[in-house]
Amino acid sequence: MPKVLLIEDEAAIRAVLKDILKDQKELKLEVDEAKDGAEGLAKLESEVYDVAFCDIKMPKMDGMEVLQQAKEKGIGTTFIMISAHGTTEIAVDATKLGAYDFLQKPPDLNRLLITLRNALDKNHLVKETKTLKKKVSQKYQIIGNSKPIKDVLEMIEKVAPTDARVLITGPNGSGKELVARQLHEKSARSNGQFVEVNCAAIPSELIESELFGHEKGAFTSAIKQRLGKFELAEGGTIFLDEIGDMSLAAQAKVLRALQENKITRVGGDKDIAVNVRVLAATNKDLKKEIAEGRFREDLYHRLSVIVIKVPSLNERKDDIEILVDKFLDDIAHEYGTRKKEINKEALKLLQQHDWTGNIRELRNVTERLVIMSEDVINPTEVKKYL
DSSP: OOEEEEEOSOHHHHHHHHHHHHTOGGGOOEEEEESSHHHHHHHHHHSOOSEEEEESSOSSSOHHHHHHHHHHTTOOOEEEEEETTOOHHHHHHHHHHTOSEEEESSOOHHHHHHHHHHHHHHHHHHHHHHHHHHHHHHHTOOOOOSHHHHHHHHHHHHHTTSOOOEEEEOOTTSOHHHHHHHHHHTSTTTTSOEEEEETTTSOHHHHHHHHHOBOTTSSTTOOSOBOOHHHHTTTSEEEEETGGGSOHHHHHHHHHHHHHSEEOOBTOOOOEEOOOEEEEEESSOHHHHHHTTSSOHHHHHHHOSEEEEOOOGGGOGGGHHHHHHHHHHHHHHHHTSOOOEEOHHHHHHHHHSOOTTHHHHHHHHHHHHHHHSOSEEOHHHHHHHO
16 A cells, blocks of 8 residues: 655645545555654654655745755655745756656646656556566575685675676586676666677677677668667676687677777767676687687787686585575476475485586586475485486
8 A cells, every 4th residue: 555645834735635645546545644844754764655745845844855854864755846836946956856746836636646646656666676676686696605606706796896897707507697697786887787698699790780780771681770789788787708709800899899988880980989898708718719819819808807717516516505405496486386305315416426517507407306306306316317
């Protein structure tokens, strides 16, 4: 049930507004009142309100002071300011302080209700976004207590707040994308886009168009203008996964983008400024690739301001127990079933296994065991399905 606070010094106006809001049966509003700014701020501090209608001219503390102090205290209530002496300047000042909207007194009934509904919709979207972000953050959580993984987590904490380029190395399935996601989520760019490009999955003749976009008519199938990944990541992070598989021609273009913070669409002649943080990952030894002429040394040095090496699962076998427990939780949630258990001997067999496919392989094996086992996963089943 949405909660609304009316901060208004005129009792008659409070009563009218309260009656109007209470009449909106479909909204099921809980309406509270405050007779001045000081009382309004005290109520905002002690209770959670979705929306506050706040008069500007009031004794003890005016509405602008209430709004400013509420925002400074981190109170998330959506403010709709009302005043009989409204001007464009006051409306602009209120918006700068964080007000959602401004209404003239006496407010038009339709305008008031539309504004309220829009404010409640906005609050709902904000809550949904926070929930989704939390789910995404949990999905890309890095699990483990071993020293190698603690070293990685420590590096992430130090590097994430900066704009430094990071090269993430490690074998397939070890969690390089998780490191990239964490670097983005813990950075000042976390509200921007995280745009991932799998350089190994895109044909060499299309990689430039994918990264930098193209103009209409740039090639036979270019029937309209298309933005590339660098432009789509504006203000956020671009993650170049499997950078070691990128063609030399595309490497040259990426190098220019890193040097000048500019790109040019395929078939275009206009420079486009870009503001993105670049993260890259590879399972290859890039120094060996450089020596054999398959990777540009100058690009390597541009990308590897910081290098984070993600350990293989065989280097962090102490984490297998906690990883399996997490996977059993996740799989039970996905399948809508009760979480299965694994006995100690079965877990010991998993810890002794040579995990060439790393975390990805462990996740797949755990899922297979959940499907094929009874309530408790035992050593016989691990030997059979590993």
